[in-house]
Amino acid sequence: MEIDEYERSLQHSARVLREASLDAFLRKVMCDTVGSERCGSVRIYVVKDSSMNAGMFPNGMMLVNTGLLARLHSEAELAAIFGHEFAHFEKRHSLNKFLERRRSNDWASWIALAGAAAAVNTNDTIRDLRIGLIAFTRLQETEADILAGGLVVGSHYRLRASYVWLRVIEEEDALRAERGLRKIRRLVPALSDDHPTNEQRFLYFAKQESEVGDWGEDGTEGYRAATSVVLPILFDALIKGNDFAVADYVIRSRGEALGWDAPLLALRGDLYRLHGSPRDLASAQDFYQQAIAKPEAPSSAWRGLGLAQLKLGNPAGRDTLADFLKRDPAAPDANMLKMLLEN
Ligand SMILES: [Zn+2]
Incomplete structure (x- = not known):
């Protein structure tokens, strides 16, 4: 019941991105992945959040973060994520299952089992309950991944989930490098991890992919087109967030996979203009100019270029901003920019 109420509140929430063409695309990929009968029970909402997450609730409500859509590169990759969430839903994976087990007589042996999977001894019950629960969640994650692989293989899509996890690993490397930390590789989860490690996921998907063989559709162009419509919204939270290295990695990997179009x-x-060092501002100018050279350049490229030029003390910024206002007179910050130009 609480979940239904939450879903009703979502329907009017400003946190939800509503774009009919994107919604139709997501539904199509979901139905192509799990089959047209089973996808009827799923309702998908896109949430404006920079993290790479999706989740499905027992009532059929599925949440997909903009941060996830920004990081994926094809329908086939999305199919693997949808398959994973759908597997949780169909298997009714949840905390309740763990608690039911706990109430029944076999809970102790069950925790011992989960404890064994987590390679811990199960002497201290409270501690083990917690660790057992985490290990249980982790086992469910692994099960959902395996079932997801099966769903993708049963569809017309290519099984390509290992690439998603490879990029997650690279993204973490980029973040650690920015913070002056060394790369880490983990093939064994920590006791506190409720997911298998990224490296484990990469390896078991790569193994599954090599067993299945290389066939099926990627749906790269379909993915690019459907997400391009809302590109600034998909990247907004990432660009305005605090992790420059992460946002830059995600933008770069999309550019390399799907092409550097003007909006990207x-x-x-x-991203570089907001980061703001003089060197970043020079790079930002360069990116805006590359965008402007393309026929599909968005007006925001002129806005950004003008602001970057002014910050660098280049008087040409005034003309560039005037040009932007001619292209987009109804821009939300038009009045503010006009005042800036009058001074
Ligand atoms: Zn999961």
Whole structure:
């Protein structure tokens, strides 16, 4: 019941991105992955959140973060994520299952089993309950991944989930490098991890992929087109967040996989402009100019270029901003920019 109420509140929430063409695309990929009968029970909502997450609730409500859509590169990758969430839903994976077990007589042996899976001894019950629960969650994650692989293989999509986890590993490397930390590789989860490690996921998907063989559709162009419509919204939280290295990695990996179109170049310009060192501002100018050179350049490229030029003390910024206002007179910050130009 509480979940239904939450879903009703979502329907009017500003945190939800509503774009009919994107919603139709997501539904199509879901139905192509799990089959047209089973996808009827799923309702998908896109949530404006920079983290790479999706989740499905027992009532059929599924949440997909913009941060996830920004990081994926194809329908086939999305199918693997949808398959994973759908497997949780169909298997009714949840905390309740763990608690039911706990109430029944076999809970102790069950915790011992989960404890064994987590390679811990199960002497201290309270501690073990917690560790057992985490290990249980982790086992469910692994089960959902394996079932997801099966769903993708049963669809027309190519099984390519290992690439998603490879990029998650690279993204973490980029973040650690920015913070002056060494790379880490973990093939054994920590006791506190409720997921298998990224490295484990990469390896078991790569193994499954090599067993299945290389066939099926990627749906790269379909994915690019469907997400391009809302690109600035998909990247907004990432660009305005605090992890420059992460946002830059995610933008770069999309550019390398799906091509550097003008909207993506303009977003990279925004990221560097907001980061703000003189060297970043020079890079930002460069990205905006590359965007402007393309026929499909968004007006935001002129706005960003003008602001970057002014910050660098280049008077040409005034003309560039005037040009932007001609292109987009109804821009939300038009009045503010006009005042800036009058001074
Ligand atoms: Zn999961």
